[in-house]
Amino acid sequence: MPVNLPQLPPIDDVAFRNVIGHFASGVTIITTTEGDQLFGTTVSAFSSLSVDPPMVLVCLNQSSSTHDALLSTGKFAANVLSSAQGELAVRFARPLDNRFEGLRLETGAAGQPLLPGRLAGMECAVEETHIGGTHTVFFGRVLSAEAHLGEPLAYYRGQFGEFHETRERHAFLAARRWILQRAVTVGREVDLEHMASDFGITTTTVYNTLMRLTAAGLVDKNEADGSFTVTPLTADAVDGVYRTRYALESGVIDKYLSDATDDEIASLVLDAQKLAAMPLETSGDLEAFLERNLDFHAAVVGLAHSRDLVDRFRECSVAAAWLGTYDDKLWQERRGHNLLASYVRALSERDVDAAKGLLREQNDLVRGAVHAWGGVF
Numbered sequence: 001m002p003v004n005l006p007q008l009p010p011i012d013d014v015a016f017r018n019v020i021g022h023f024a025s026g027v028t029i030i031t032t033t034e035g036d037q038l039f040g041t042t043v044s045a046f047s048s049l050s051v052d053p054p055m056v057l058v059c060l061n062q063s064s065s066t067h068d069a070l071l072s073t074g075k076f077a078a079n080v081l082s083s084a085q086g087e088l089a090v091r092f093a094r095p096l097d098n099r100f101e102g103l104r105l106e107t108g109a110a111g112q113p114l115l116p117g118r119l120a121g122m123e124c125a126v127e128e129t130h131i132g133g134t135h136t137v138f139f140g141r142v143l144s145a146e147a148h149l150g151e152p153l154a155y156y157r158g159q160f161g162e163f164h165e166t167r168e169r170h171a172f173l174a175a176r177r178w179i180l181q182r183a184v185t186v187g188r189e190v191d192l193e194h195m196a197s198d199f200g201i202t203t204t205t206v207y208n209t210l211m212r213l214t215a216a217g218l219v220d221k222n223e224a225d226g227s228f229t230v231t232p233l234t235a236d237a238v239d240g241v242y243r244t245r246y247a248l249e250s251g252v253i254d255k256y257l258s259d260a261t262d263d264e265i266a267s268l269v270l271d272a273q274k275l276a277a278m279p280l281e282t283s284g285d286l287e288a289f290l291e292r293n294l295d296f297h298a299a300v301v302g303l304a305h306s307r308d309l310v311d312r313f314r315e316c317s318v319a320a321a322w323l324g325t326y327d328d329k330l331w332q333e334r335r336g337h338n339l340l341a342s343y344v345r346a347l348s349e350r351d352v353d354a355a356k357g358l359l360r361e362q363n364d365l366v367r368g369a370v371h372a373w374g375g376v377f
Helices: 013-020 067-072 085-092 167-180 190-199 203-215 235-258 264-277 282-302 307-314 335-348 352-373
Strands: 026-034 035-045 048-052 055-061 075-080 120-132 135-147 152-155 159-162 219-221 228-230
Touching: 026 055, 026 067, 026 135, 035 055, 035 067, 055 067, 055 075, 055 120, 067 075, 067 120, 067 135, 075 135, 085 152, 135 203, 152 203, 167 190, 167 203, 190 203, 203 219, 203 228, 235 282, 235 352, 264 282, 264 335, 282 307, 335 352
Parallel strands: none
Antiparallel strands: 026 035, 026 075, 048 055, 055 135, 075 120, 120 135, 152 159, 219 228
C-alpha cells in the first residue's frame, strides 16, 4: 500500500549511529566452521523470530568473513555472552586473525563450535537470507539450544556492560550528585531517614553510601554519635580530583586509542561539536555544559570498554563546585574550547602523544583557574 512520506533531509550516518546506540541489547558471538577454519564475529543484531518452528535471525555485515562462511556452510552457532565476557566481545569485534586463540571450544550436537563460559548457546541451520543495506539477514532454524546460570552482557552506546545495576551503586551516584549540588548545606548533619525516603532505599543502604562518600572526602563521620556532615571542597581538593581525572583519561588514551573503532571516534567528534556549541551565558548554561562535558570525557574513558573505569571517572566529577563561578573568565572567554577542538582532532587521528599533551593542557587550565579563584566550594 503506497504511503505519502514527508520530504525530509537524509539522516546523517554519524547522528544515526549515535541515536541507535541508545538501544540497549544483549551481545552474541556468531561462530561457524568451514573445513578446518573457524570463523566468528560479535553481533548485537540478534533476536528470536518464532517459537513454532524455533527460529532466530541475525544480521551480519557483508564485508565480514564470517558472513561469507555462513553463506557457504549454511550453519552457525549463536553464543549469548555472560556479563564476564566483555573482553571476548571486544576480541571478536575486531579484525584479528587469532580470535579463537586460547579458547577451549566445545562442539555442539550439530557440529558447530561453541564458546566456553557462554550464558546460552544455539546451533542453527540457515533457512533464508535477505539483503538489507550493507548487511545480510540470516533466518536460522534452531537445531539445539541450552542455557546456563548467570547474568547477560549488555551493549549500550558503544560500550559493553551489565544489565544488572545494584541498588547501592544507584544510591551512591545519586547521593554524590545530591551532595555536590549542595542539596544539604555544608556542615549540616545528613538526615538518613530523609535521604532514604528521597531515594526510595533503606537507611542501611544510605549508611553504606555515606561511608563510601566519607572515603571520597565528601562527608565527615562523627565517631562519637555516628552522624554524617557534608564537608567543604577546598581548591586543593578540587585540584586533586582533576589530577585523578587526568590519570584515568590519559591512561585510556595511552592503551586504547589506537584500537578505537571508527564509530567510537565519530561519536566522540559529534559529542565534542555539540559541546563546543553550547552557550555559557548563565549559571544554568554552565550546569548543562559541565554535565555534557563530563559525558564527553567519560565517553573517552569508555574506549577501554570498562564500566568500572567509567564509573570511577564519573565519581571524580566536581561540576557543582563551579556553579557559582559562571561569570569567571575561564567560562566567559571560552578558553578551553580551542583546546577541545584540537584534542578531538588528535583523537580522530589516533595521535596518542598529541591527545595526551592537549588533555594535560586542558587539565592544567582548569586546575590553574581553581587556584586563581581560591575559594571554598
